[in-house]
Amino acid sequence: MLTHIYDFVVIGSGISGISAANTLIKNNKDVLILDKARNSGGRLSTRIHPTFSFDHGAQFFTTKDLEFSQIVHKAIQTQEIAILEHPEKGIVYAGNPVFRPFISKLTGSLEIMQNASVTHIEKPQDKPEERWCISIADNQPIFAKNIILTMPAPQTNALLPEYLTELKHTSLQALYDPCIAILAGVEVPLSSSIFLDNSELLDKPILIEKGNIGWSIAKWSHSVENNTAYLSVIIHANPEFSSQHIEEDVSTFPDSLWEEWKSHLKTDARFDVSALPKHISYLKGHKWRYARVTKTADEECERTNQKYSIALAGDWLEGPRIESAWISGRNAAISLLPQD
Secondary structure, three states: OOOOOEEEEEEOOOOOHHHHHHHHHHOOOOOEOOOOOOOHHHHOEEEEEEEEEOOOOOOOOOOOHHHHHHHHHHHHHHHHOEEEEEEOEEEEEEOOOOOOHHHHHHHOOOOOOOOOOEEEEEOOOOOOOOOOEEOOOOOEEEEEEEEEEEHHHHHHHHOOOOOOOOHHHHHHOEEEEEEEEEEEEEEEEOHHHHHHOOHHHHHHHHHHHHOOOEEEEEEEEEEEEOOEEEEEEEEEEOHHHHHHHHOOOEEEEEEHHHHHHHHOOOOOOOOOOOHHOOOEEEEEEEEEEEEEEEEEOOOOOOOOOOOOOOEEHHHOOOOOOHHHHHHHHHHHHHHHHHOO
């Protein structure tokens, strides 16, 4: 039986990995994405509950890059992306109502193996023309002519062979802030006094940035048939709180941050917070250990080694924005394509 050798294997199905793979597909390359997660999207991934849905990573993004802007505006037309007004950043783009449909469209033509935890990549140092062998936990190895690594910098560093010293040096340059995220879901009767007879509030997200809460957004959905409103709340702790508690069990913070969120909501005269039910239908925590890049790798650092057919990508190379991850993935793919 002949072993299939991919033109490219991309490790990571976040935005940079999706961007790299789409660039390669446009150039008629045989591409496979490997990712240890259950779903694609990275920090634009969505957690789905039977009643609630949560974008528990990035809540919105902005665009400047021409290609990425065109992709986003097409998604607005097909209603996968919504336009929001941020109090400080102005126009931003968010999932409509979550990012999963947008990510599904971006990955629709890609071959992706989820739940694939890459443990090792190998190529003989004295034979750079050889194929890469990618070892996957509880699975058969995958072979490829080229590799693009799109994970956070520390994970990239751990996977790189020791002889790729310049790329390993690059991956040591980036620094991150962690983020603790809380996902809360509440069911409220449409007749509840929480709205103070102002049903228009159902169409408006609630934004809170105070105290230990670095950012939070609450979105309503409702069912007239069930006479019920569903409140999905995402709370991101600020960097100070997150750094202090990132090593603790994830079950220790949801209650305290939820109570703090409610205390801030009390200052909003539009709501009767006392009408929120004591029982929370859904309350979970999630830890993003590499949430926000605080220092990118130096521009002069090596990002591609053409001799060994390997490149790096991620927002830690370009800047702490979703669009930066897209640009980085595209640049990594181009750097390994044959140049005319």
